[in-house]
Amino acid sequence: MTESPPPVVEMRGISLAFPGVKALQDVDFQLFPGEVHALMGENGAGKSTLIKTLTGVHTPDSGTVLLAGETVAFTSPGDAQQAGISTVYQEVNLCANLTVAENILLGREPRKLGGIDFKAMRTQAAAVLARIGVHIDPASVLESHPIAVQQLVAIARAIAVDCRVLVLDEPTSSLDAGEVAELFRIMRVLRDEGVAILFVSHFLDQVYEIADRMTVLRNGTLVGEHLTKDLDRRALIAAMIGRELGALEAIEDASERRTASGPVLVRAEGLGRKGAIAPFDLDIRAGEVVGLAGLLGSGRTELARLLFGADKATEGKLLVDGAHLHLRGPRSAIAAGIAFCSEDRKGEGLVADLSIRDNLVLAMQAARGWSRPVSRRVKDQLVEKYLAALDIRPANPDALVRTLSGGNQQKVLLARWLVTEPRLLILDEPTRGIDIGAKAQIQQLVTSLAAEGTAVLFISAELEEVVRIADRIVVLRDRHKIAELDGGSSIDEVVGLIAGEHLSEEVAS
Amino acid sequence: MTALTTKLPSRFLPVLATVVLFALTFGVGSGLYDGFASGQVIANLFIDNAFLIVLAAGMTFVILSGGIDLSVGSVVALSTMVTAAGLKAGWPLPLVIIAVLVIGSTLGLLMGLVIHKFDIQPFIVTLAGMFLARGLCFLISVESVSIKDSTFRDVATAVIELPGGVTITYNVIIALVVVAAALFVLHRTRFGRTVYAVGGNEQSALLMGLKTARTKVGVYVISGFCSALAGLLFSLYMLSGYGLHAVGMELDAIAAVVIGGTLLAGGVGYVLGSLAGVLVLGTIQTLISFQGTLSSWWTKIVIGALLLVFIAVQRGLIRERR
Ligand SMILES: Nc1ncnc2c1ncn2[C@@H]1O[C@H](COP(=O)(O)OP(=O)(O)OP(=O)(O)O)[C@@H](O)[C@H]1O
Ligand SMILES: [Mg+2]
Numbered sequence: 001m002t003e004s005p006p007p008v009v010e011m012r013g014i015s016l017a018f019p020g021v022k023a024l025q026d027v028d029f030q031l032f033p034g035e036v037h038a039l040m041g042e043n044g045a046g047k048s049t050l051i052k053t054l055t056g057v058h059t060p061d062s063g064t065v066l067l068a069g070e071t072v073a074f075t076s077p078g079d080a081q082q083a084g085i086s087t088v089y090q091e092v093n094l095c096a097n098l099t100v101a102e103n104i105l106l107g108r109e110p111r112k113l114g115g116i117d118f119k120a121m122r123t124q125a126a127a128v129l130a131r132i133g134v135h136i137d138p139a140s141v142l143e144s145h146p147i148a149v150q151q152l153v154a155i156a157r158a159i160a161v162d163c164r165v166l167v168l169d170e171p172t173s174s175l176d177a178g179e180v181a182e183l184f185r186i187m188r189v190l191r192d193e194g195v196a197i198l199f200v201s202h203f204l205d206q207v208y209e210i211a212d213r214m215t216v217l218r219n220g221t222l223v224g225e226h227l228t229k230d231l232d233r234r235a236l237i238a239a240m241i242g243r244e245l246g247a248l249e250a251i252e253d254a255s256e257r258r259t260a261s262g263p264v265l266v267r268a269e270g271l272g273r274k275g276a277i278a279p280f281d282l283d284i285r286a287g288e289v290v291g292l293a294g295l296l297g298s299g300r301t302e303l304a305r306l307l308f309g310a311d312k313a314t315e316g317k318l319l320v321d322g323a324h325l326h327l328r329g330p331r332s333a334i335a336a337g338i339a340f341c342s343e344d345r346k347g348e349g350l351v352a353d354l355s356i357r358d359n360l361v362l363a364m365q366a367a368r369g370w371s372r373p374v375s376r377r378v379k380d381q382l383v384e385k386y387l388a389a390l391d392i393r394p395a396n397p398d399a400l401v402r403t404l405s406g407g408n409q410q411k412v413l414l415a416r417w418l419v420t421e422p423r424l425l426i427l428d429e430p431t432r433g434i435d436i437g438a439k440a441q442i443q444q445l446v447t448s449l450a451a452e453g454t455a456v457l458f459i460s461a462e463l464e465e466v467v468r469i470a471d472r473i474v475v476l477r478d479r480h481k482i483a484e485l486d487g488g489s490s491i492d493e494v495v496g497l498i499a500g501e502h503l504s505e506e507v508a509s
Numbered sequence: 510m511t512a513l514t515t516k517l518p519s520r521f522l523p524v525l526a527t528v529v530l531f532a533l534t535f536g537v538g539s540g541l542y543d544g545f546a547s548g549q550v551i552a553n554l555f556i557d558n559a560f561l562i563v564l565a566a567g568m569t570f571v572i573l574s575g576g577i578d579l580s581v582g583s584v585v586a587l588s589t590m591v592t593a594a595g596l597k598a599g600w601p602l603p604l605v606i607i608a609v610l611v612i613g614s615t616l617g618l619l620m621g622l623v624i625h626k627f628d629i630q631p632f633i634v635t636l637a638g639m640f641l642a643r644g645l646c647f648l649i650s651v652e653s654v655s656i657k658d659s660t661f662r663d664v665a666t667a668v669i670e671l672p673g674g675v676t677i678t679y680n681v682i683i684a685l686v687v688v689a690a691a692l693f694v695l696h697r698t699r700f701g702r703t704v705y706a707v708g709g710n711e712q713s714a715l716l717m718g719l720k721t722a723r724t725k726v727g728v729y730v731i732s733g734f735c736s737a738l739a740g741l742l743f744s745l746y747m748l749s750g751y752g753l754h755a756v757g758m759e760l761d762a763i764a765a766v767v768i769g770g771t772l773l774a775g776g777v778g779y780v781l782g783s784l785a786g787v788l789v790l791g792t793i794q795t796l797i798s799f800q801g802t803l804s805s806w807w808t809k810i811v812i813g814a815l816l817l818v819f820i821a822v823q824r825g826l827i828r829e830r831r
Pocket of ligand 2: 047048049090169405406407
């Protein structure tokens with residue numbers, strides 16, 4: 001990228017403190033027109049906070065923000081939007097009770113006769129969605145769609161207007177490779193039209209594919225700004241975590257295979273639910289990690305929800321320890337030692353207004369039943385243990401979950417289920433939005449849990465991850481279980497199964 | 510489009526349930542009592558509940574946005590008092606009407622601003638507003654003040670003849686106009702859709718760049734305006750102003766909205782549902798008065814039971830959607 005044009009966004013000496021946390025300290029940041037600029041850093045480094053200071057959600061304690069050379073002080077995200085900054089925030093920040101079309105266009109909807117023109121609105125929304133390759137009914141209610149589609153809708157909202165600056169805070173965390181490719185295609189088009197794009201992702205492959213330049217933050221301070229081509233992965237990771245290579249080595253460790261696995265813990269016989277997943281058989285043994293691979297909408301989450309009783313099976317049965325278990329709902333599953341760490345951390349999972357400790361204690365107590373209180377000492381020990389094991393930052397058990405960074409909330413959600421000491425742990429996208437170091441830690445944790453005899457069902461859109469840690473891989477396609485592979489299988493084998501027929505079908509049609 | 514039609518039932522289910530319930534109670538009434546199934550009985554439902562329809566329409570805005578307004582009953586009482594006292598003091602009628610509407614909207618504005626600026630629970634703020642408005646009534650007069658103004662009495666007693674010999678009052682027309690306006694604002698304007706957005710997820714609505722502050726305050730202004738208007742209708746109906754008018758009417762309005770299928774948590778509901786809710790409450794009342802021997806407190810008991818059933822149904826629906 002040429003350096004000639006002046007920066008469209010310039011942030012100078014930005015500092016912002018929350019009670020007890022210095023989230024940003026004297027950070028400088030520049031964004032040029034026609035570039036994709038990646039903001040990098042560990043969980044809690046301050047990426048989202050910097051973005052929110054730019055878009056008027058937070059007001060900096062000191063420092064100035066310039067837009068096209070002029071000082072601006074937005075007081076609300078609406079102002080920033082008006083000034084041409086379109087933002088996709090980290091969590092899907094849309095209204096689940098409204099339709100897809102309204103979520104895309106609300107605030108700038110087409111009008112007719114003094115009122116909103118819903119027909120034009122649906123047509124416009126459909127057109128924007130088509131631009132990013134999504135074909136869903138714009139009149140459908142947002143909450144009827146899975147998280148990944150909601151994320152795409154949020155992206156559609158951001159690109160539905162002409163903007164000078166496009167901010168994407170972890171837009172790809174729930175997306176499949178195909179959708180990411182589609183998003184990148186659009187990003188390149190916009191970039192070539194001169195839009196300045198700010199991009200955050202913990203997937204280094206994606207960052208290296210799309211970004212022209214990077215700014216690295218660590219603990220709220222600026223580490224440096226580099227052209228992507230001048231900074232290799234090792235150097236980037238070192239800059240992010242402040243030490244050499246620890247994280248990469250940890251990932252190698254996690255790939256060590258275990259061989260021994262115990263008796264069958266959970267067995268599904270012809271289990272299925274109409275419209276969600278076709279009947280399937282599945283054995284999960286104590287001490288093994290079973291990976292679930294498949295495209296978005298292939299039935300991964302649906303399968304997990306059946307095992308957990310979150311949805312009722314319409315056919316087949318579930319056996320735990322060889323005995324028939326009639327699941328009346330999640331509570332009977334929890335009682336049988338099954339835990340389900342959901343992908344929707346915002347909707348189901350955490351109580352944002354309680355502290356980390358309270359969230360963990362709630363889970364602990366719910367699993368044990370209210371008649372058997374846990375002693376304060378045991379509670380504190382367990383909370384300490386998981387704060388450390390997952391490296392949750394800040395490591396302060398009294399911090400409110402609402403104030404944690406996205407990645408750290410994900411870790412608390414994981415800890416919440418770990419404290420219940422389940423026999424079968426179902427993890428749905430547990431490493432979504434988690435930085436590379438923490439990802440390795442979680443993978444290691446999963447492996448060591450398995451070594452201690454816990455059965456794990458591991459769901460992830462990231463195939464590398466599934467292949468690396470699973471002892472066995474179940475492949476799903478179009479809501480059918482189509483294959484079961486050994487842990488030693490290569491990624492190509494899995495990809496072939498997942499996509500093979502899919503692709504040929506598309507070619508045929 | 511097919512997806513739309515398959516979606517509709519689940520969203521409209523609560524409203525549909527209320528309409529069916531209305532038809533059912535009405536059917537029971539017609540089966541039991543001669544003369545129940547007449548057009549005039551239906552017209553009377555509207556005449557006797559016009560003020561409640563207006564209140565419920567305003568309340569629908571507030572509840573949809575995720576709030577609650579406990580002050581509406583007291584504001585109705587205050588409005589009757591201002592109307593009666595103003596007319597007694599010889600103010601011209603248009604001035605009285607304007608004064609009443611301005612007072613109601615201002616009270617709503619103040620409550621909305623306090624809720625928004627200081628981030629205090631709407632329950633507490635509007636509870637304070639409820640005591641305040643009730644207190645103001647007695648500041649004007651502790652006695653009931655009757656309305657003697659002739660134009661006002663003429664409007665109150667004027668009837669409009671509909672085809673089929675059915676008669677209604679101007680109250681009914683005003684109530685229906687309010688419902689139509691609410692329908693338009695909620696579904697056709699950006700403000701209305703933002704009310705739904707704020708009720709669905711306030712944080713998201715803010716990040717989407719919507720004007721959440723204006724919306725949150727706005728719904729209380731609307732509710733205050735509707736309360737004042739309902740107060741005028743109530744004055745037409747009672748022809749007096751009194752500090753003890755409309756005691757507990759806020760709860761009737763909330764009940765009608767909830768029975769009409771609006772989620773108390775906000776974000777989901779329809780103003781037509783609230784209209785149906787009022788009609789259900791009215792029909793039960795009519796049924797009990799036709800029966801003749803039952804105490805009117807049975808109305809309360811039936812309404813209580815209905816509320817429980819409806820809230821249970823709503824919870825079921827929410828789970829279903831998850
Ligand atoms: N509203 C808030 N109140 C208090 N502390 C906050 C608040 N928002 C963020 N923080 C703190 O500020 C720091 C930076 O958080 P931020 O969300 O910017 O991290 P991030 O770089 O986006 O991380 P991630 O990759 O996990 O999303 C964290 O320590 C977080 O706990
Ligand atoms: Mg973040």
